[in-house]
Amino acid sequence: MRLTAFTDISLRIVMRLAVAHRDELLTTRVVADMVAVPYSHAAKAVARLSELGLVEARRGRGGGLQLTERGRAASVGEVVRSLEIAGDVVGCEDDPPCPLRAACRLRTALRQAQEAFYASLDTVTIASLVASPTGPVLLSLPSPE
Template sequence: MKINAFSDVSLRALLVLSSAPAGELLTTQNIADAVGTPYHHVSKAIVRLRELGLIDVERGRNGGSRLSAAGKKATVGQILRNLDTRSDPAECQSANGDCPLIAECGLRSALARAREAFYQELDGVVVSSLPRLRQMTPVFQAIGLRPGL
């Protein structure tokens, strides 16, 4: 199964925030630079992650984001479920019209079960446990910080 680009950026942002030095606030620009993604995309992800309670955001000159207590415990499965905006795994219903085979479709329900199995497999993976020092050190050095692992 493939995750959408928004979920990918959101997970990357959480990885960076989870390995930031203790107490360090990272700006959206820091995170965008760290994950190699445009500021605009990261800022949308930050807004959504805050809405989900996964990060705390402080505004102002010295403001930024940090992982919240809930974010430290969040699993990849939980996060992806919350970020997945698709109601239909196979676009059986679309603006161009519904699939003529939609009535009692076995494929549609099988795909929905497969998507849930994908999420369940990721329910055991806590995002904050994923970053590694060797992985994050060059990323943080590139943006002028030290990783907090």
């Protein structure tokens, strides 16, 4: 299974925010540059992460981004499920529809594999993702001058 670029960008942003000092507020532009993603993509990811209650985004002077306690405690599986587009792994109902769809066992096997993938990510928290050696690397990412 392959995650969308949107989910990858969102997870990178969450990881960088997870290692920020409690009083450190980073702007979307700074975080985008740090994790090497286009600003427009980061802005969309931050908006979605904010909707999910994982990131607090404050506007204006003195504003910035912070990971919420919910975001810090969230499992990677929970985050990925929330960001990925729900649906089948394969397009059984595409146009034209698969002629095997009425008696197919592949779709069920792929759904089970997808759930096993998410279940394995449920055991990983955002906080555990940024433990050493990852945390120090995230903190060393250069910010734009």
